[in-house]
Every structure is written in C-alpha cells, then in structure tokens.
Amino acid sequence: MLSFVRDIARASGAVFAAVWLLIPVVSLAAESYAPKVGQSGKDVIWVPTPERAVERMLALAHVGPDDVLIDLGSGDGRIVIAAAKSRGARGYGVDLNPDLVQLAEQRAREAGVSERAKFSVRDIFEADLRSASVITLYLLPELNMRLRPALLKLRPGTRIVANAFDLGEWEADAIDTSTASMLRLWVVPAPVAGRWSWSLQSNGKSQHFELDMNQQFQRVSGVVALGQQRLRLRNPKLQGDAISFVLLEQQRVNHGVRTDYFGRVKGNRIEGEVTSSETGKTTKWIAVRRG
Numbered sequence: 632m633l634s635f636v637r638d639i640a641r642a643s644g645a646v647f648a649a650v651w652l653l654i655p656v657v658s659l660a661a662e663s664y665a666p667k668v669g670q671s672g673k674d675v676i677w678v679p680t681p682e683r684a685v686e687r688m689l690a691l692a693h694v695g696p697d698d699v700l701i702d703l704g705s706g707d708g709r710i711v712i713a714a715a716k717s718r719g720a721r722g723y724g725v726d727l728n729p730d731l732v733q734l735a736e737q738r739a740r741e742a743g744v745s746e747r748a749k750f751s752v753r754d755i756f757e758a759d760l761r762s763a764s765v766i767t768l769y770l771l772p773e774l775n776m777r778l779r780p781a782l783l784k785l786r787p788g789t790r791i792v793a794n795a796f797d798l799g800e801w802e803a804d805a806i807d808t809s810t811a812s813m814l815r816l817w818v819v820p821a822p823v824a825g826r827w828s829w830s831l832q833s834n835g836k837s838q839h840f841e842l843d844m845n846q847q848f849q850r851v852s853g854v855v856a857l858g859q860q861r862l863r864l865r866n867p868k869l870q871g872d873a874i875s876f877v878l879l880e881q882q883r884v885n886h887g888v889r890t891d892y893f894g895r896v897k898g899n900r901i902e903g904e905v906t907s908s909e910t911g912k913t914t915k916w917i918a919v920r921r922g
C-alpha cells in the first residue's frame with residue numbers, strides 16, 4: 632500500500648499528492664501494521680519486553696523527568712513511550728525496521744507523548760548516545776558486548792538497563808528478578824585508574840599522599856604511600872563519578888586513625904571531603920591525577 636502511494640506521488644510529481652494522500656494513508660498503514668513476535672530484524676528478532684518488566688526497568692534506573700532515555704532496538708516503542716508517559720522523561724528509540732518505527736510513532740501519538748518520545752530508523756551501532764542519561768537494551772549477548780566500549784565512554788553516571796543479557800565481566804550494579812525477565816542495571820563508572828596525589832594538614836603539619844589506583848569497571852583498589860607507610864584503600868566504592876574509601880593510618884603502636892574519603896571525579900581532579908575519626912572534623916579534599 633505504501634509503495635503504491637509513493638509511486639503515485641512520484642509519477643504525478645505533485646507535492647500536494649504527498650501531503651494530502653500520503654499522510655492519512657501512512658497513519659492508516661501504521662495502525663494496521665501488526666508485528667509478529669519473533670519476526671526477524673537485522674541483528675536480532677523482535678520480541679517485546681513485557682509491560683510489567685518495562686516498568687521495572689524504568690524503576691531500576693530511577694528514570695525521572697530530567698532523564699533522556701535511549702532504547703537501542705526500540706521495537707514498538709513501549710520503553711520510550713512508558714518513560715515519557717509514566718516518568719515524564721524524554722526518550723528516543725532507534726530501530727532498523729521502518730514499520731516498527733512508524734508503529735512506535737503512532738503509539739506515542741496515541742499515548743499523547745509524541746513531543747517527548749521520538750523514533751528513527753537507525754542502526755544501533757550508529758546512534759549518537761551522548762545525550763543519554765539512560766540506555767535500555769533488549770538485544771543479544773554479542774551485541775551487548777559490541778556496544779560495551781561505547782557504553783563505557785558515556786558520561787559517568789549514565790545508567791544502562793538490559794533485559795535478559797549481561798555485559799560480560801562488567802558486573803551489574805543491581806538486578807531485578809521481580810518479574811519473569813532478568814533485568815540488570817549498570818552505572819557507567821568514571822575512569823579513575825592512575826596515580827593521584829593530595830596533601831592534608833594534620834596537627835599543623837602537611838601530610839602528602841600518593842595513591843596508585845587500579846580499576847576494573849566499577850571495581851577499584853589501590854595503595855596509598857604516606858611517608859614510610861603503605862595504606863590499602865578500605866571499602867573502596869565507585870558509582871558513576873562518586874568515589875569513597877577509608878584509610879586506616881597507624882600513628883603509633885595500637886593507635887590507628889581512620890579517615891573517610893568521599894569525592895566526585897572531575898576528569899583529572901577529585902573534589903570532596905575527608906572526615907577524621909580522631910578530630911571528628913571534616914575538611915576539603917582535592918586530589919589530582921599525575922599519570
């Protein structure tokens with residue numbers, strides 16, 4: 632039906648034909664298009680995420696009105712539409728099947744969210760992900776793995792939610808098994824590996840700290856050189872750009888001092904605060920990456 636209309640428009644060359652004939656027929660076509668579960672797609676078939684699992688995916692990522700959600704392989708648009716309708720987010724879906732994209736647009740109009748839920752015919756590997764604060768995936772393990780390098784380059788704190796499949800050895804930060812679907816959440820970690828240094832005042836003296844930090848995804852470890860002492864990071868945590876750890880400094884025999892560090896990673900700087908167990912005081916902490 633669609634190609635028939637396109638042919639008429641081309642043959643007549645009349646612009647009004649495209650405007651007056653195409654639009655109503657396109658919307659009719661979208662309404663009557665009924666995708667079949669399991670129908671083929673370029674890299675993965677279409678199987679929709681069940682509506683209850685869609686809500687759980689959005690809850691897992693704490694999607695809210697400030698979010699921009701991108702669904703890679705958006706099918707009938709249900710995740711993007713639900714993000715816009717029930718959470719007030721803006722969303723964008725890409726799918727290589729133009730019929731599904733048209734159906735998603737139609738469903739967004741019907742749900743009254745077409746301003747905030749947009750779709751386009753695009754390959755998942757060619758989508759510009761930079762504006763996303765949340766990415767959703769229901770693809771295949773190997774596709775997730777091919778996307779992983781690009782996902783890890785996204786702004787720290789970007790949340791990724793996947794239905795069914797994981798991201799290899801990048802462990803999920805949270806899992807939801809409350810529906811029949813296996814849902815996982817990852818938070819893109821800031822890159823923190825390297826040598827960091829900072830100074831702190833203690834009893835009127837300046838102490839210099841050098842930290843060698845290792846990182847595997849959100850897992851971090853490290854050793855701090857403080858004079859002759861070597862202090863292992865205790866309870867290190869990295870979530871997005873938020874980093875925290877504890878140092879136990881041996882000041883004299885049987886006298887350890889605990890300091891709690893919390894900061895935000897901003898490129899080659901960490902800005903935050905340190906709380907000493909000895910004084911109970913919290914002071915400013917700025918660390919700089921040297922290499």
Ligand SMILES: C[S@@+](CC[C@H](N)C(=O)[O-])C[C@H]1O[C@@H](n2cnc3c(N)ncnc32)[C@H](O)[C@@H]1O
Pocket residue numbers: 671672673674675676677678679680702703704705706707708709710725726727728731753754755756768769770794
């Ligand atoms: C399993 S369905 C998921 C649909 C939707 N995200 C959901 O959860 O309901 C995967 C979708 O990816 C689309 N797809 C397959 N390969 C693609 C590619 N290379 N680029 C864009 N979309 C693709 C298919 O057309 C299909 O709609």
